[in-house]
Amino acid sequence: MTYIHKTISDLKHSSPAQAEFYQAVEEVLDSLEPILESSACYQQQAIIQRMVEPERQIMFRVPWMDDNGNIQVNKGYRVEFNSALGPYKGGLRFHPSVNASIIKFLGFEQIFKNALTGLAIGGGKGGANFDPKGRSDAEIMRFCQSFMSELYRHIGPTTDVPAGDIGVGAREIGYMFGQYKRLTGRYEGVLTGKSLLWGGSLVRKEATGYGAVYFADYMLADRGDSLKGKKCLVSGAGNVAIYAIEKLYQLGAVPVSCSDSRGALYHEKGIDLVLLKQLKEECSECLDKYLETHSDAKYVPVADYPEDGNAVWRFTAEAAFPCATQNELSETDAQALIANGCVVVSEGANMPSTAKAVDVFIEAKIAYGPGKAANAGGVATSQLEMAQNASMQSWTFEKVDERLKEIMKNIFDTANNTATEFGQPGNLVFGANIAGFKRVADAMIEQGIV
Numbered sequence: 001m002t003y004i005h006k007t008i009s010d011l012k013h014s015s016p017a018q019a020e021f022y023q024a025v026e027e028v029l030d031s032l033e034p035i036l037e038s039s040a041c042y043q044q045q046a047i048i049q050r051m052v053e054p055e056r057q058i059m060f061r062v063p064w065m066d067d068n069g070n071i072q073v074n075k076g077y078r079v080e081f082n083s084a085l086g087p088y089k090g091g092l093r094f095h096p097s098v099n100a101s102i103i104k105f106l107g108f109e110q111i112f113k114n115a116l117t118g119l120a121i122g123g124g125k126g127g128a129n130f131d132p133k134g135r136s137d138a139e140i141m142r143f144c145q146s147f148m149s150e151l152y153r154h155i156g157p158t159t160d161v162p163a164g165d166i167g168v169g170a171r172e173i174g175y176m177f178g179q180y181k182r183l184t185g186r187y188e189g190v191l192t193g194k195s196l197l198w199g200g201s202l203v204r205k206e207a208t209g210y211g212a213v214y215f216a217d218y219m220l221a222d223r224g225d226s227l228k229g230k231k232c233l234v235s236g237a238g239n240v241a242i243y244a245i246e247k248l249y250q251l252g253a254v255p256v257s258c259s260d261s262r263g264a265l266y267h268e269k270g271i272d273l274v275l276l277k278q279l280k281e282e283c284s285e286c287l288d289k290y291l292e293t294h295s296d297a298k299y300v301p302v303a304d305y306p307e308d309g310n311a312v313w314r315f316t317a318e319a320a321f322p323c324a325t326q327n328e329l330s331e332t333d334a335q336a337l338i339a340n341g342c343v344v345v346s347e348g349a350n351m352p353s354t355a356k357a358v359d360v361f362i363e364a365k366i367a368y369g370p371g372k373a374a375n376a377g378g379v380a381t382s383q384l385e386m387a388q389n390a391s392m393q394s395w396t397f398e399k400v401d402e403r404l405k406e407i408m409k410n411i412f413d414t415a416n417n418t419a420t421e422f423g424q425p426g427n428l429v430f431g432a433n434i435a436g437f438k439r440v441a442d443a444m445i446e447q448g449i450v
């Protein structure tokens, strides 16, 4: 049994029933053989065993009262995975599917993503199995306050700085920040994704979607191509998807789809972004209402999805941007994309493609940007928000956007050059994993056995 296989097998024993977490670990470790072979120090220092074990995992009860006076109880999490490069940094997810496996997969991915940005941020993730859908504003506030009543003792501007993720936007960050300030008496940059009125950064809300599109354009430029004029499939209809669609239009591409947990929308002429934003503000689950304005669009409810995949990926386009959730793009979806002429996939979501789907993209040698590289624009801009908070400055939209572009270009170059250096040119999964690993591992070695 190789060192890597033994590590995975031990992990399955020590952390049972965490399928998403194993998937994320296997994807990284599969890339590391060449670097482990070339440098014995990583094995001698037990770097892999140390990296797959979070520095700290916090699980807690979140009791709160709903509008009918009933007491509700949710489970809260914060996994502080790795602080070799800086304070733990990573979002909070509020979604009924949240469990220890999902938070650990996200936290593990975050270590390498944050390392790739070149910034001084470690990896962490958190959240709760709370479903915000259908909850009143007052219920959301009470939940956020209860969540922060436990979390506040574990976080701080130089220790752990959470941000948003699925189900956590500026409103939730506001309620959590208010409670943190009330409990500690400190007004400090402990959360990112804050409102522009009180410490937020311009471009933060757009950053993940914009970044995934910049990344796609850099991948294509390297192949003498561009997004201009390309038909693009986007999944999701949340923060990441909306701003991916916005940037695609700005770069002259035509985004033709979006989706949510109830179904997929296709509009050959291009998604009406103004209407989409309006629909998402009015209600969280009414994408089908789009047809009332555009009868030439098509809506496929989840019940009619192909058994082995997602309807969004069965439309014809040259580019794909998965921006909803993990494992939303199956092997069969990947094959359909390739057969229909897709030449670039850039992941706005975290681990949206299954392991087998990734193999299909690598095999076909299309331009494939894995989430940990392609969606790092969000966390990178969070770090720019921290820098502005620490120096009491507010940068212009143009300045932050320029920095975001530079960071995405650097991430692409780092992953691309590393892939070439280690003998797999064009394989950005390989390049991103090795480059991220090397930065974290070398810092861990220099900091001793901690």
Ligand code: NDP
Pocket: 164, 165, 166, 167, 168, 208, 236, 237, 238, 239, 240, 241, 259, 260, 261, 262, 284, 285, 323, 324, 325, 326, 348, 349, 350, 375, 376, 378, 379
């Ligand atoms: P939002 O909550 O704003 O939007 C999520 C979107 O995905 C919604 O349209 C939602 O539909 C859909 N969705 C969520 N779960 C499912 C599911 N199980 N099946 C189908 N559709 C689903 O989240 P974000 O846009 O912020 O996050 C999207 C992805 O991007 C996540 O993977 C996240 O981890 C990743 N990401 C986000 C970053 C950020 O800065 N926000 C940074 C880096 C990565 P519905 O409303 O019906 O639930």
